[in-house]
Amino acid sequence: MAMKQVACSAIKAVTNSGSSSLLTRQLHASPGSKKIVGVFYKANEYFTKNPNFVGCVEGALGLRQWLESKGHQYIVTDDKDGADCELDKHIPDLHVLISTPFHPAYVTAERIKKAKNLQLLLTAGIGSDHVDLKAAAEAGLTVAEVTGSNVVSVAEDELMRILILVRNFLPGYHQVITGDWNVAGIAYRAYDLEGKMVGTIGAGRIGKLLLQRLKPFNCNLLYHDRVKIDPELEKQTGAKFEEDLDAMLPKCDIIVVNTPLTEKTRGMFNKDRIAKMKKGVLIVNNARGAIMDTQAVVDACSSGHIAGYSGDVWFPQPAPKDHPWRYMPNQAMTPHISGTTIDAQLRYAAGVKDMLERYFKGEEFPAQNYIVKEGELAPQYR
Amino acid sequence: MAMKQVACSAIKAVTNSGSSSLLTRQLHASPGSKKIVGVFYKANEYFTKNPNFVGCVEGALGLRQWLESKGHQYIVTDDKDGADCELDKHIPDLHVLISTPFHPAYVTAERIKKAKNLQLLLTAGIGSDHVDLKAAAEAGLTVAEVTGSNVVSVAEDELMRILILVRNFLPGYHQVITGDWNVAGIAYRAYDLEGKMVGTIGAGRIGKLLLQRLKPFNCNLLYHDRVKIDPELEKQTGAKFEEDLDAMLPKCDIIVVNTPLTEKTRGMFNKDRIAKMKKGVLIVNNARGAIMDTQAVVDACSSGHIAGYSGDVWFPQPAPKDHPWRYMPNQAMTPHISGTTIDAQLRYAAGVKDMLERYFKGEEFPAQNYIVKEGELAPQYR
Numbered sequence: 214m215a216m217k218q219v220a221c222s223a224i225k226a227v228t229n230s231g232s233s234s235l236l237t238r239q240l241h242a243s244p245g246s247k248k249i250v251g252v253f254y255k256a257n258e259y260f261t262k263n264p265n266f267v268g269c270v271e272g273a274l275g276l277r278q279w280l281e282s283k284g285h286q287y288i289v290t291d292d293k294d295g296a297d298c299e300l301d302k303h304i305p306d307l308h309v310l311i312s313t314p315f316h317p318a319y320v321t322a323e324r325i326k327k328a329k330n331l332q333l334l335l336t337a338g339i340g341s342d343h344v345d346l347k348a349a350a351e352a353g354l355t356v357a358e359v360t361g362s363n364v365v366s367v368a369e370d371e372l373m374r375i376l377i378l379v380r381n382f383l384p385g386y387h388q389v390i391t392g393d394w395n396v397a398g399i400a401y402r403a404y405d406l407e408g409k410m411v412g413t414i415g416a417g418r419i420g421k422l423l424l425q426r427l428k429p430f431n432c433n434l435l436y437h438d439r440v441k442i443d444p445e446l447e448k449q450t451g452a453k454f455e456e457d458l459d460a461m462l463p464k465c466d467i468i469v470v471n472t473p474l475t476e477k478t479r480g481m482f483n484k485d486r487i488a489k490m491k492k493g494v495l496i497v498n499n500a501r502g503a504i505m506d507t508q509a510v511v512d513a514c515s516s517g518h519i520a521g522y523s524g525d526v527w528f529p530q531p532a533p534k535d536h537p538w539r540y541m542p543n544q545a546m547t548p549h550i551s552g553t554t555i556d557a558q559l560r561y562a563a564g565v566k567d568m569l570e571r572y573f574k575g576e577e578f579p580a581q582n583y584i585v586k587e588g589e590l591a592p593q594y595r
Numbered sequence: 596m597a598m599k600q601v602a603c604s605a606i607k608a609v610t611n612s613g614s615s616s617l618l619t620r621q622l623h624a625s626p627g628s629k630k631i632v633g634v635f636y637k638a639n640e641y642f643t644k645n646p647n648f649v650g651c652v653e654g655a656l657g658l659r660q661w662l663e664s665k666g667h668q669y670i671v672t673d674d675k676d677g678a679d680c681e682l683d684k685h686i687p688d689l690h691v692l693i694s695t696p697f698h699p700a701y702v703t704a705e706r707i708k709k710a711k712n713l714q715l716l717l718t719a720g721i722g723s724d725h726v727d728l729k730a731a732a733e734a735g736l737t738v739a740e741v742t743g744s745n746v747v748s749v750a751e752d753e754l755m756r757i758l759i760l761v762r763n764f765l766p767g768y769h770q771v772i773t774g775d776w777n778v779a780g781i782a783y784r785a786y787d788l789e790g791k792m793v794g795t796i797g798a799g800r801i802g803k804l805l806l807q808r809l810k811p812f813n814c815n816l817l818y819h820d821r822v823k824i825d826p827e828l829e830k831q832t833g834a835k836f837e838e839d840l841d842a843m844l845p846k847c848d849i850i851v852v853n854t855p856l857t858e859k860t861r862g863m864f865n866k867d868r869i870a871k872m873k874k875g876v877l878i879v880n881n882a883r884g885a886i887m888d889t890q891a892v893v894d895a896c897s898s899g900h901i902a903g904y905s906g907d908v909w910f911p912q913p914a915p916k917d918h919p920w921r922y923m924p925n926q927a928m929t930p931h932i933s934g935t936t937i938d939a940q941l942r943y944a945a946g947v948k949d950m951l952e953r954y955f956k957g958e959e960f961p962a963q964n965y966i967v968k969e970g971e972l973a974p975q976y977r
Binding site: 254255256257259260262263266268269315316365366369370372373376377380381382383385386388389390392394395396397398399400401402403404405406407408425426428429430431525530531532534535538539540544545546547548549550551553554555556557558 | 636637638639641642644645648650651697698747748751752754755758759762763764765767768770771772774776777778779780781782783784785786787788789790807808810811812813907912913914916920921922926927928929930931932933935936937938939940
């Protein structure tokens with residue numbers, strides 16, 4: 214195939230130039246047909262209920278007609294795990310894999326090794342931790358996501374979850390559907406958000422939007438990150454920087470996790486760290502499930518040390534039927550949904566199309582979209 | 596009893612002065628013991644779980660020691676309805692009745708007629724529509740509430756409910772607890788709040804706080820009220836005044852009800868008015884259940900014209916087991932809870948104590964607290 218030849222000459226050129234990126238595969242597409250595979254969640258009967266529902270297998274990000282009219286092959290599936298899954302059938306000869314955090318195709322080192330034609334991994338959404346980024350970098354691939362496409366969606370969802378926990382919404386809802394009425398059973402642990410100490414771990418794009426939305430609630434706002442946010446935004450939101458995470462944790466009534474999953478953050482909220490939090494803390498985590506030690510969260514919810522836990526991220530996804538977070542007390546969990554509202558889908562579908570167009574033309578992507586650029590890992594993932 | 600004599604001389608004095616308030620009972624207490632009855636929800640096993648849980652029968656607004664040390668009789672109960680209920684036993688000789696909107700003691704004309712010693716009706720919270728205000732005014736009573744005590748609590752709760760509906764939270768939560776995982780079943784009707792048209796009907800204390808909290812979500816904000824809000828707040832929130840309610844309704848993706856229940860607003864959202872709303876409208880109502888036509892809401896939720904309905908107010912309260920709002924599709928209801936967070940309880944308990952102190956001393960209440968002042972109805976209830 215034409216692409217393979219171009220890729221070989223690219224490697225040759227790089228080798229000749231003495232670059233260390235020996236294994237870099239050619240990022241930009243050669244003319245000619247590409248095999249593009251998309252892995253999304255399946256909509257079934259829900260697909261026809263909304264003409265803008267593009268984020269599912271059936272909607273296929275609205276790219277089918279466009280890709281096929283250009284002579285490309287476009288395969289979409291939700292069958293991503295287990296022996297003989299549909300995804301694995303296409304791994305050996307696909308050029309581009311589009312995946313999402315909501316129904317993640319786990320792009321392991323093994324899959325990358327088998328994907329001889331693979332050049333480009335696109336995440337429709339934000340968060341590419343379902344890809345083995347080190348292996349992808351070593352294979353010279355490019356991994357890019359639609360940075361910013363659903364940050365508003367996630368920040369809004371976080372504020373909803375904060376309120377659901379602080380105000381003890383779910384026990385009230387349960388009373389309604391079970392024919393009960395017991396205001397005391399809700400009120401004894403329902404609070405205003407006003408005046409509470411809220412800390413975000415991570416103040417990147419989503420964390421900042423959350424701080425802005427929290428501002429009129431008159432809370433006390435803290436944030437922990439590697440670097441301070443813009444002084445103007447600090448002034449606008451009143452959020453105070455906490456350099457030392459472990460010093461911040463005991464101060465917070467509510468903790469929101471807004472950090473990417475990396476080797477540094479995997480399992481960072483273990484038993485010891487949860488013990489440093491205030492008794493009765495509320496936790497919102499729409500970042501990644503694997504940032505938490507699963508069992509430590511269950512134990513702390515059971516003991517009451519954590520008084521409420523809400524989020525939409527799990528490991529693995531889909532969460533198995535017996536995932537203990539489904540059954541722990543005071544949880545307000547959902548499947549992975551916050552970044553895949555209809556509005557978000559339209560934005561990340563447009564962002565994927567834009568990157569494919571650039572890929573076909575041999576143009577650069579928007580700089581902030583790169584997670585791995587031709588074998589080089591973005592700084593925050595190193 | 597001393598009070599009765601004073602009341603009689605007050606009426607005599609008024610009669611002599613030729614005032615039309617012939618039936619005005621003496622507002623301020625005479626020296627001597629008063630019988631004060633409080634009607635609150637019962638906490639049972641929840642009472643001991645939180646030392647600040649003062650809003651229940653057992654907590655009795657934290658007033659018992661203080662009232663009894665002053666020689667007053669203080670009776671609290673949750674038994675407020677039906678023949679031989681505890682409340683009715685005390686109606687003939689109580690001087691002050693403290694009630695709440697959360698577990699409303701319905702102070703009917705009949706009860707007022709029987710309450711020969713009654714002078715003062717205090718609402719621990721906001722919203723005194725459980726009192727027949729016309730009858731109370733005709734009897735020369737004073738009705739007062741703790742204005743402002745829980746406006747923040749209610750406004751926060753409204754924003755939570757907006758987000759719960761817009762983002763389709765509950766179907767996701769149901770999937771989690773039933774062992775399911777179907778992102779599409781949530782996502783096909785989950786949206787961002789950003790960019791949507793939100794209209795509040797009523798922009799009083801709560802409506803204004805809601806508009807301020809909505810501001811950073813970048814919605815389009817509308818409000819309908821009898822009068823325009825302060826131009827500065829209009830500028831700050833970007834909210835636009837809509838003089839004609841029926842012209843505003845079809846524009847809104849989300850409608851929030853923030854108007855008191857009066858004879859003008861009772862049943863205002865009937866079949867015809869709901870038909871004027873956009874198909875797929877989301878409604879949040881933490882104001883009063885009786886502002887809605889119960890069956891019209893059920894029908895519109897069933898047809899899908901209303902795509903989501905959330906609130907904490909019902910008629911009557913407690914809502915009976917067969918109240919149809921418990922079983923209609925796309926509801927996110929709770930018992931009446933939004934204004935009785937622990938923070939709100941502490942504030943309205945303090946406000947009730949302040950008014951009782953003033954009543955004992957013969958001092959005026961804060962002007963904004965009066966709903967009926969010695970037989971005169973506040974303007975918005977006329």
